[in-house]
Amino acid sequence: xxxxxxxxxxxxxxxxxxxxxxxxxxxxxxxxxxxxxxxxxxxxxxxxxxxxxxxxxxxxxxxxxxxxxxxxxxxxxxxxxxxxxxxxxxxxxxxxxxxxxxxxxxxxxxxxxxxxxxxxxxxxxxxxxxxxxxxxxxxxxxxxxxxxxxxxxxxxxxxxxxxxxxxxxxxxxxxxxxxxxxxxxxxxxxxxxxxxxxxxxxxxxxxxxxxxxxxxxxxxxxxxxxxxxxxxxxxxxxxxxxxxxxxxxxxxxxxxxxxxxxxxxxxxxxxxxxxxxxxxxxxxxxxxxxxxxxxxxxxxxxxxxxxxxxxxxxxxxxxxxxxxxxxxxxxxxxxxxxxxxxxxxxxxxxxxxxxxxxxxxxxxxxxxxxxxxxxxxxxxxxxxxxxxxxxxxxxxxxxxxxxxxxxxxxxxxxxxxxxxxxxxxxxxxxxxxxxxxxxxxxxxxxxxxxxxxxxxxxxxxxxxxxxxxxxxxxxx
Amino acid sequence: xxxxxxxxxxxxxxxxxxxxxxxxxxxxxxxxxxxxxxxxxxxxxxxxxxxxxxxxxxxxxxxxxxxxxxxxxxxxxxxxxxxxxxxxxxxxxxxxxxxxxxxxxxxxxxxxxxxxxxxxxxxxxxxxxxxxxxxxxxxxxxxxxxxxxxxxxxxxxxxxxxxxxxxxxxxxxxxxxxxxxxxxxxxxxxxxxxxxxxxxxxxxxxxxxxxxxxxxxxxxxxxxxxxxxxxxxxxxxxxxxxxxxxxxxxxxxxxx
Numbered sequence: 001x002x003x004x005x006x007x008x009x010x011x012x013x014x015x016x017x018x019x020x021x022x023x024x025x026x027x028x029x030x031x032x033x034x035x036x037x038x039x040x041x042x043x044x045x046x047x048x049x050x051x052x053x054x055x056x057x058x059x060x061x062x063x064x065x066x067x068x069x070x071x072x073x074x075x076x077x078x079x080x081x082x083x084x085x086x087x088x089x090x091x092x093x094x095x096x097x098x099x100x101x102x103x104x105x106x107x108x109x110x111x112x113x114x115x116x117x118x119x120x121x122x123x124x125x126x127x128x129x130x131x132x133x134x135x136x137x138x139x140x141x142x143x144x145x146x147x148x149x150x151x152x153x154x155x156x157x158x159x160x161x162x163x164x165x166x167x168x169x170x171x172x173x174x175x176x177x178x179x180x181x182x183x184x185x186x187x188x189x190x191x192x193x194x195x196x197x198x199x200x201x202x203x204x205x206x207x208x209x210x211x212x213x214x215x216x217x218x219x220x221x222x223x224x225x226x227x228x229x230x231x232x233x234x235x236x237x238x239x240x241x242x243x244x245x246x247x248x249x250x251x252x253x254x255x256x257x258x259x260x261x262x263x264x265x266x267x268x269x270x271x272x273x274x275x276x277x278x279x280x281x282x283x284x285x286x287x288x289x290x291x292x293x294x295x296x297x298x299x300x301x302x303x304x305x306x307x308x309x310x311x312x313x314x315x316x317x318x319x320x321x322x323x324x325x326x327x328x329x330x331x332x333x334x335x336x337x338x339x340x341x342x343x344x345x346x347x348x349x350x351x352x353x354x355x356x357x358x359x360x361x362x363x364x365x366x367x368x369x370x371x372x373x374x375x376x377x378x379x380x381x382x383x384x385x386x387x388x389x390x391x392x393x394x395x396x397x398x399x400x401x402x403x404x405x406x407x408x409x410x411x412x413x414x415x416x417x418x419x420x421x422x423x424x425x426x427x428x429x430x431x432x433x434x435x436x437x438x439x440x441x442x443x444x445x446x447x448x449x450x451x452x453x454x455x456x457x458x459x460x461x462x463x464x465x466x467x468x469x470x471x472x473x474x475x476x
Numbered sequence: 477x478x479x480x481x482x483x484x485x486x487x488x489x490x491x492x493x494x495x496x497x498x499x500x501x502x503x504x505x506x507x508x509x510x511x512x513x514x515x516x517x518x519x520x521x522x523x524x525x526x527x528x529x530x531x532x533x534x535x536x537x538x539x540x541x542x543x544x545x546x547x548x549x550x551x552x553x554x555x556x557x558x559x560x561x562x563x564x565x566x567x568x569x570x571x572x573x574x575x576x577x578x579x580x581x582x583x584x585x586x587x588x589x590x591x592x593x594x595x596x597x598x599x600x601x602x603x604x605x606x607x608x609x610x611x612x613x614x615x616x617x618x619x620x621x622x623x624x625x626x627x628x629x630x631x632x633x634x635x636x637x638x639x640x641x642x643x644x645x646x647x648x649x650x651x652x653x654x655x656x657x658x659x660x661x662x663x664x665x666x667x668x669x670x671x672x673x674x675x676x677x678x679x680x681x682x683x684x685x686x687x688x689x690x691x692x693x694x695x696x697x698x699x700x701x702x703x704x705x706x707x708x709x710x711x712x713x714x715x716x717x718x719x720x721x722x723x724x725x726x727x728x729x730x731x732x
Contacts, residue, residue: 038700041507046684053670056605059542100607130537131673132680148704166726260709263721295511299694349515373515
């Protein structure tokens with residue numbers, strides 16, 4: 001059962017009236033908890049503001065890349081799912097009937113579960129709302145209701161995601177020994193490619209920097225953590241990785257659907273940093289990991305665990321602009337456009353350090369429009385880049401990613417000739433995954449030589465102390 | 477009747493204030509949330525005040541993002557502001573200004589309410605999301621603005637003079653009195669509806685989307701007891717939020 005022809009959850013249809021009633025009962029139980037301070041103190045205030053004060057003026061609709069990217073289909077309007085929740089809230093929690101009719105049956109529950117996964121949680125709609133309502137938050141809270149009360153969540157995020165991370169250390173399933181092996185391999189590669197001897201340090205007590213990568217990079221784009229190792233080694237930074245559970249994988253999928261899973265992962269990451277007595281934690285190129293550990297976890301952490309936490313964007317800016325990494329921008333003589341990950345920009349205000357770095361290492365930068373805090377989500381946000389489901393991949397590439405691809409093509413207008421290689425700089429692992437799939441779906445690497453990658457790779461490609469040709473322009 | 481109407485007007489003002497305070501207290505007493513800011517955040521107190529004033533006086537957000545709606549809702553809100561200004565200036569001895577503000581306010585309010593009601597009834601983007609309460613509220617605004625204007629036209633009762641008379645316990649013509657009653661009841665009703673966004677926006681902006689400050693209150697909230705039912709949460713009705721976060725049930729499970 002799905003409101004469109006796609007499915008993120010593949011929920012089974014109830015087999016009997018008793019199962020239908022149980023589904024509705026469990027949903028109502030979760031709905032009550034969503035509005036109780038004991039159960040949902042984490043987001044009750046903004047949720048109440050939104051549910052009680054959204055005037056459904058639809059000002060947010062045109063800000064939503066999914067609504068506009070779908071050709072303005074009603075079910076993707078930011079207020080659509082919120083309106084169902086709002087009516088349920090007034091009917092079943094407030095017992096007020098004049099707020100609009102709604103029927104609660106298993107179809108409504110099933111549709112809401114799917115609709116919670118038709119929003120990237122990018123909060124561009126909230127930015128446009130004159131009331132301060134936040135329809136992105138409503139999708140987030142619905143996801144929590146389904147996960148925390150009913151155990152319903154996409155398998156990529158929960159069963160094969162945060163549960164695996166808490167059990168093995170990483171959502172990839174890599175245990176600490178496997179992670180070390182992979183980094184040994186990356187070290188060898190980097191040493192050969194750059195001519196700079198690289199040996200990734202592990203569990204170094206008292207290091208200045210505990211670097212935490214999205215572990216997916218290690219498997220899908222090893223040149224990114226490799227580039228960090230090259231930069232930090234060449235600049236003489238005192239740094240380390242941690243082999244503690246969850247501390248060598250910066251991801252925190254709970255951010256998207258479950259407060260308990262979120263808190264568990266965040267606490268373990270900072271606990272590892274405290275154990276190593278590092279001076280600060282630096283998050284690699286992963287947008288949601290930035291927001292999870294630097295912003296959302298902030299008030300959860302007791303003072304002894306509230307260690308300095310920093311973005312790799314600012315670290316790279318400091319290394320490049322201070323001259324500790326001499327660079328030759330001529331080595332990056334191709335058009336580059338910068339994608340702004342929502343989690344770093346609109347949700348953290350981090351817009352300039354990555355641009356400072358890019359200006360220092362690239363001579364031909366083409367800004368997308370709009371950009372910075374007004375950017376469009378890539379369509380892979382809130383875990384979608386990991387999710388394919390039965391037909392979900394089609395939805396996230398054709399609908400959720402449509403506006404972003406329009407932006408990319410506009411940014412590269414005038415240089416679409418395949419003889420000119422072009423680079424989408426996406427300093428976020430999930431965004432990179434989405435770009436990989438978007439470019440492949442549209443054949444833009446083969447036909448127009450549009451490539452994608454991180455920011456660290458561009459820095460190392462421009463480093464004077466490294467052998468030229470770090471970027472290999474090989475599709476993967 | 478005069479006593480009844482005057483008492484109603486004063487009582488409605490008191491209910492409006494008490495209701496607004498009640499709503500503010502309700503939101504102030506909600507638990508401090510996790511950080512959930514939204515950028516850009518106006519820099520410094522002066523920047524935030526400038527932003528807020530532009531939002532209140534010009535409805536800048538609607539103007540930027542939904543010009544069509546702004547053309548309807550700005551007259552509506554400006555009408556309310558002018559009516560409030562007229563009432564506030566009753567004791568200031570600027571009678572011509574007060575009367576002009578009241579008349580202009582009522583005309584703008586009526587025009588805005590009509591335009592908003594038309595949008596709610598006929599705009600395909602708004603109609604499916606319009607509740608009976610929305611229509612009722614707008615109709616009430618139309619009546620509360622239209623009746624005093626009708627009284628001015630038919631009874632020759634200038635609206636500000638009517639309000640001055642009512643607030644000082646003097647008689648007013650019947651239609652003008654009906655206008656006062658409608659406005660007074662509306663004022664008393666507003667704080668208990670979503671139209672109290674003039675209170676709530678403070679919390680939406682200053683206590684959620686612009687709030688990056690540490691929150692010591694969270695330490696106490698971590699001792700709350702969650703009751704979520706999904707097994708992976710591990711909430712048993714006894715464990716606190718801190719206990720749930722510290723636990724790691726998946727680590728004890730066998731790998732499937």
